[in-house]
Amino acid sequence: MTEKVLIIDDDTNLLSGIQRQFRNKFDISVAEGGEKALDMVRSEGPFAVVICDMRMPGMHGVEVLGSLKEHAPDTVRMMLTGNADQLTAIEAINEGNIFRFFTKPCPSDVLAKGIEAGLEQYRLVTAEKELLRKTLAGSVMVLTDVLSMIDTDIFGKSTRLRDWARLLAGHLKLPQPWILDLSVMLSRIGWVAIPAEVREKFKSGESLSKKENEMIQRIPETGKKWISHIPRLEPVAEIVFYQNKGFDGSGFPDDEIAGKDIPLESRVLKVLNDLAGISQDTAPTKLDFRQLDLQAQLYDPEIVQIVRQSLPKADAENRDLYFETAEVPLNLLIAGYELLSDIETKDGKLILAKHQQLTKTLLTKLRNIGEIQGIKEPIRVRKHIVRKV
Structure with a gap:
């Protein structure tokens, strides 16, 4: 009995009777x-x-019910x-969108x-929604993996942002946390339309021309146009x-x-994007937040x-409780x-x-490059460890 059933009535005797009658059959509240x-x-x-x-x-x-x-x-x-009566039934069906209508005594x-x-x-x-969610999430993951191969610095940050967003989702009590998750993963898709030389100028801090600046500013609009073509992702398009x-x-x-009036998830993205641009670690420090406070x-x-x-704060003592660092060769x-x-x-x-999480797609790319060009080894990584209780 995993799914719960709730009975609502002002008759305490009826409620007690239903609980007694079905307590071994359903999880009744x-x-x-x-x-x-x-x-x-x-x-x-x-x-x-x-x-x-x-x-x-x-x-x-x-x-x-409404x-x-x-x-x-x-x-x-x-x-x-x-x-x-007929009027009650019609009202219940139209406004409460009910599945069944029972009459007392039932x-x-x-x-x-x-x-x-x-x-x-x-x-x-729920199974249909879960299938849709997993299908969308899997498709977006493949897409972002491919994008990270185009520009590791820009698209690789999506993984760190996604991890932060997942930590926040529970605290924000979002009714549909998957929307924030997909919004984060697709937030940088508009960069695909930016020429490589402009991306490099932007990352290196070089001055951009007026047209190049406009290009950068309109990245969210480009992302919205592309995402809006995907069925059921209209809210994600607006957030981006x-x-x-x-x-x-x-x-x-x-x-x-x-x-x-700005979508909640967009407000979250604004904070996370700017923190990611400041922070040099996997989690923002107090100094990073002080910089954010300058433009509160x-x-x-x-x-x-x-x-x-x-x-989580970028505190070595806390991280060492759950992670360990190592230098490993490519094949490991x-x-x-x-x-x-x-x-x-x-x-x-x-x-x-650095600061990217390795995926199977990225590992395939690394091993292919390693066979042809060779890769500097060992590689410094942080890996999750499970503490025995």
């Missing part, structure tokens, strides 16, 4: 009234199935009521079959578009959007505070290792910049 039920959904969810009475003091059933639809769209919603076998059908529907919905927008309204794009008007202060509290590199030094060919050409 109960709530007396709509307000308590919604609190439980927020604090104890997700619930696979919710069955709600129609006539209750305070919030009535349609209100509860709110539930907004906050927990995957939950299968049902109604159990003694007021089965035979236990009918209710059990309804719950089982609801659980099966929940599994179908606003990733360089200052909290005070400055920056690209030049419009009137500012403050909380550009960042959402709440997000900056969350980032300060949740990202493993996907998941983090580079602590640049990887270069024997004649000094940069192949991969």
Whole structure:
């Protein structure tokens, strides 16, 4: 019994009876009234199935199910009521988007079959979403691996940003954390449209012409145009578009959007992108945050505070609890290792910049180059270690 079922009613006797009757068959929770039920959904969810009475003091059933639809769209919603008039049914179906409608008194076998059908529907919905999420994430991972081969310095930073974003997702309580994950991974895709010589001038700090500056500024717009062609990634496209927008309204794009009107994930990206440009380590230091504070008007202060509290500090003592550094030859590199030094060919050409996490695609590239041109060895890496308890 992994999926949870929530029964909502103001009749405590009915709730106790359902719990006793189905305690060995389903994982049943109960709530007396709509307000308590919604609190439980927020604090104890997700619930696979919710069955709600129609006539209750305070919030009535349609209100509860409508709110539930907004906050927990995957939950299968049902109604159990003694007021089965046609108007009630129509309202419940249209506003609460219910899956089943039961009338009191409801035979236990009918209710059990309804719950089982609801659980099966929940599994179908969540399995489809999980398949879509994994398919999109896998496709984006392949794409970013390929992009990192074009320019290791620019596209390789996406891996570090993704790791930071995943640490933040839980603290931010995002309803769909995968959206931030994909937004981070695709945030630099617009750089593909920038000529190599302009990318090199930008990275080296050389002065750019007016046209070259405009090119750089419009990178998020290019990314948005490309991402918007992918079905269901419209929110990601919008997030990428606003990733360089200052909290005070400055920056690209030049419009009137500012403050909380900027997508939340874009505000997160703005902080992470700028920290990545400052930080020379895998985690930002206090000095990095001080530099960020010099332009505090550009960042959402709440997000900056969350980032300060949740990202691991670049403290050697803390890192050594979970990681160890090593110098290893090319043939012993493993996907998941983090580079602590640049990887270069024997004649000094940069192949991969430090602070990237090795993937299977990158390892294949390195080994192919190693066979033809040779690579400087050993390579300094950080690898995860599992402490025995």
